Structures are given as structure tokens and as C-alpha cells.
Amino acid sequence: MWLPMALLALLCTFFGVFATGVVIPKLFTPAVGTFAFTGLWNSSFVSLLVLISIILGFLIYLATGRKKFRTSDLFIGGEKIEKLDASYPSPEFYKTFTEFSLFSRIYKMAEARAFDIYDLSKQAVLWLSGRLSSAHTGVLPGYVIWVCAGLIIMLLIMT
Numbered sequence: 124m125w126l127p128m129a130l131l132a133l134l135c136t137f138f139g140v141f142a143t144g145v146v147i148p149k150l151f152t153p154a155v156g157t158f159a160f161t162g163l164w165n166s167s168f169v170s171l172l173v174l175i176s177i178i179l180g181f182l183i184y185l186a187t188g189r190k191k192f193r194t195s196d197l198f199i200g201g202e203k204i205e206k207l208d209a210s211y212p213s214p215e216f217y218k219t220f221t222e223f224s225l226f227s228r229i230y231k232m233a234e235a236r237a238f239d240i241y242d243l244s245k246q247a248v249l250w251l252s253g254r255l256s257s258a259h260t261g262v263l264p265g266y267v268i269w270v271c272a273g274l275i276i277m278l279l280i281m282t
């Protein structure tokens with residue numbers, strides 16, 4: 124299962140790296156004629172820069188030390204924690220924002236999914252499909268009228 128994916132990944136890499144030097148002159152130019160690039164883009168140069176940046180980043184990572192990291196005291200709500208096993212329910216800390224009068228309406232609307240784009244679009248699609256399904260009566264002349272009306276609307280939009 125991994126062989127087709129590896130082959131496709133290698134082909135994608137080849138087509139990306141050698142696009143301006145091999146792929147476009149050998150494949151696209153004979154099919155479409157002249158091909159002009161806009162800008163100063165060269166896929167081989169960009170791929171070389173990406174490779175150099177990856178190697179440089181890896182060398183910087185190795186040079187600075189992998190095991191060095193910063194440690195600091197624990198703070199919750201602006202207070203220093205003395206014990207590591209102390210627990211503080213984080214939802215209670217943010218409850219003050221939800222109970223504030225300015226934000227309480229917004230939070231209640233958010234809990235009712237008033238800002239959920241997925242839910243709103245789902246409701247709109249279901250409403251529209253309900254309206255359109257009522258037009259499916261099974262009578263052939265009705266379908267012909269819908270096709271003609273759709274063609275007329277498309278012609279009006281395109282002109």
C-alpha cells in the first residue's frame with residue numbers, strides 16, 4: 124500500500140522541482156506552443172532555497188543544543204502555585220467572562236449555535252432542498268418547465 128503513495132509523492136516532487144527546466148519545456152510546450160512565465164519564478168532555484176533553509180534550520184537546531192529549554196514557576200490566574208499536585212478548575216476562572224452582562228448574551232447565542240457557520244449553512248441547505256423537493260411532483264411537463272426555466276435563467280445570467 125505504501126508503494127503507490129511513495130511513487131506519487133516522488134512524481135509530485137519531480138514535477139514541482141523540475142517544472143521550469145524539464146516538465147514545461149518537454150510536456151507543455153509541444154502541446155500548447157509558446158509558454159511565458161510571469162515574474163522571476165524558477166522552480167529549481169526555489170527548491171534549492173527550501174532545501175538550504177531546511178538544512179540550515181537543522182544545523183542551528185543541533186548547534187544550540189536539543190536539551191536546553193527554559194523552566195519557570197507555574198502560575199494560574201496570576202498566582203504562583205506552590206504544589207504541583209494542586210488543581211484549579213479552569214472553566215471556573217473563565218466563568219466571570221460568561222457572566223458579565225455585556226458578554227452573557229453573546230455566550231448564550233453562541234451556546235445556541237447562532238454563530239456556527241456549519242450549522243447555519245446546513246439549515247439553509249435543508250430549507251432550500253425542502254422547497255425544491257416540493258417541486259418534484261413526478262409529472263413530466265413540470266420537469267420540462269423547470270429545465271426551460273433553468274436554461275432561460277442561465278442565458279440571462281450569461282448575457
